[in-house]
Amino acid sequence: MAVIQVERKPLTFAERTYIPQIVGGLRTTLKHLFRKPLTLEYPEQRPVIPVGYRGVPTLVKDPNGREKCVSCQLCEFVCPPKAIRITPGEIPADSTNAHVEKAPQAFDIDMLRCIYCGLCQEVCPEEAIWLQNQFSMSGYTRAEMVNNKAKLYELGGTLPDSHFKWDKKKSAEEHGNAH
Amino acid sequence: MTVGLNEYLYLSAILFAIGFFGVLLRKNTLIIYMCLELMLVASTVALVAFSHFNRTMDGNVFVFFILTVAAAEVAVGLAIIVALFRRRQTIMVEELNALKN
């Protein structure tokens, strides 16, 4: 590779006085002075959250209102900052979802530890944990910053789901066809 | 008692004496220098007072020159002190005794 010597032109007198540059700069800033602000007035005006935004992790229910999480604890294992704590529990036999067998008894996400990496969402076989568009978490105490199960479901709501995996399994069992 | 020429002269004398004693008593060249300035200023007070009470301009003009010369003198003197400090690392007169032995 040949070295190309770039000839740097000596500054002209006008450039060395620095005045044309100052005037140019002043013109630029003057233009900005009359421009509309680019900022949002935050609490009143909210930014548009793009699709796929990774905000606060939440738990979701399927359209039937059944909690999707089966407390497999994959997210708990994969979570790099160890923010997730799951206490697995059994689903009582008289429940309509008894065939799912397991559901979390407690599900805590410590938002002081969460790094919003999204690995929990990535790893979840049930698509039960989602990082959604909620981006602002605040509280007065450390305890407040730990989202428990109720809070997580409240934040998550219901997401559309066309698989209804557990419904299919139940109907298959009922029809004597256990895969 | 109205303030006349004499009161200004007393002030001038006191200022001059203070400056003089400062030059004699202090060992720090910078302070000595300040006291020299005080003596100059004391003389200007006397000159302006004379000029005012004799209703002539001469004293005032002379003070004008004193101010000018004092400014030049301070610049040169401080430059000498700085040069001295650079060489000897001190500005205390008692330690400036290179010619003693």
Add this chain to the structure above:
Amino acid sequence: MSPDILFYFFAALTAGSALAVVLNKNTIASALCLLVSLVGVAAIFVLLDAFLLAALMVFVYAGAVVALFLFIVMLLDTYGGDRKPFKKATIVSSGFALALLVLGLVTFADRGALETPAAEASATAVVPVGASLRAYGEQLFTTYLLPVQIVGFLLLIAMLGVIVLSKKFEGLEDVK
């Protein structure tokens, strides 16, 4: 608020802070006392109708000279507690000298001192001496033209001298 009270006030201020220049242990405090003293002198000049000189006093002395002093003190880093207590002999001889000074002043006052010339005339004068700028200009560029030239030359030489003094010369620094 008669000018007399003002005179005594500013005279006390000037002399007191001048004394503080000498007695202060801290060089920076001394320089600041010098500043107060010079401002006091400027006020005395105002009482004597020498407005131009008062302004020049503040401009040249208070504004530049003392700032230069402070600058050098900070540059040389020699402030703080550098004054040893005076020796007993110094204090005694100073007291003696003070007595002599007081004696001199008292004698001066006792002998009728100097007459304050034509105090009434200066009160009735239209423009007091030294109040108008025009008078200075006329005096400086007629009677005192030669001194003005000499002072200008002196300033030039002083400037050159300072430049030479503060310039580092090769080789000279090693000589101790």
Add this chain to the structure above:
Amino acid sequence: MFDFYFEIPHWIRLVVQGLAVMLVMFPIAAACSMAERKIAAWIQDRPGPNRTIAPILAWVPGIGFLQRLGLFQLAADGGKFAFKEDAVPGHVNKLYFIAAPIIAMIPALTTVVAVPFGAYIDSAGKLVPIVLANVDLGILVVFAVSSLGVYAVILAGWASNSKFPFLGGIRASAQLISYELSMTLSVLPVFLWTNGPLATDAPGSFTGSLSLARVVEFQSQAGFWGGAWFIFLMPLSAFIFLVALFAETNRQPFDTVESEADLVNSFGSEYGAFKWSLFYVAEYAHMLIGSAIFMLLFFGGWNPLPWITLSDVAHFLGFAHLPIVTGIVGIGIFVGKVLAMIFFFMWVRWTLPRFRYDQVMAIGWKKLLPLAIANLVAYTIGIALL
């Protein structure tokens, strides 16, 4: 009409005038600090502080405009400074530490007395400048007193007993002393001109005065040369004065004294609450005085436009016989010009980066001072030949 004012004892009048100066300077300086925040925001495409409002006032209809201008933010900031805990660090030299902000205020408020800020036409048809002390010395008093401003900075830097403030103090003293020379030299041609050969045929005695009011009177004479503002007659002087003014008031791009990036906040680092705010009021007061002098010397003071004087306007609009109206109009024009100048200060601040300290010194001594001397010599010869 105002005779009663001249009948009250002299010293009461002096006290009233002094208080008036403070009552005017403090709010204007505070408002400037708010303006600075707003202009910074606008230049950076932001709205700036626009939410603060007193709860009771929020009910007043139409007050939202003032709220969006940040007017109440100003009061909130001021109140915060006044009521904040005024901490004095343990390692400082207490006396000088407390004295420094007070000393900063003295020259800032004192220089106002020699600055004329308007004019009215008296019953004899003569234009009389409105000024607290119309002394012959004028500009010299302003320069002399404002040269004392350097002590506040030195003292604050030294008394703080910590490295960055100390460095800031040293820098400030060197910078202020360096640029004072160019500043003084740059205004000399103006006074040579007003007291020179052209002045002899002017109405009234113009000779032998450094008064700022005289300079404005000179710029409001009839005729082409008389009515021309000095910005047209000596643009180079105006330029040098402007640059020196930026340096003297420690504004960007000569902001090396309190450069936040390398000296934290320089001499203000150890200060907080009310004492800190006093430094800022002093800085804005200096800016105000500097802009006022720049306007008086080079932009015709209270004259609305070059070759159109205040008295022309007064006669044209027919309020020449009303001294109060003329005075208010004159003061309004002058204050408007000064505020425009303040805006220019802020505009430059948010445009230019800061010079390095050695560049500041090099510009001051190697460029500006020779330029000022050459300018003075050229105008001296020119005026002598006129």
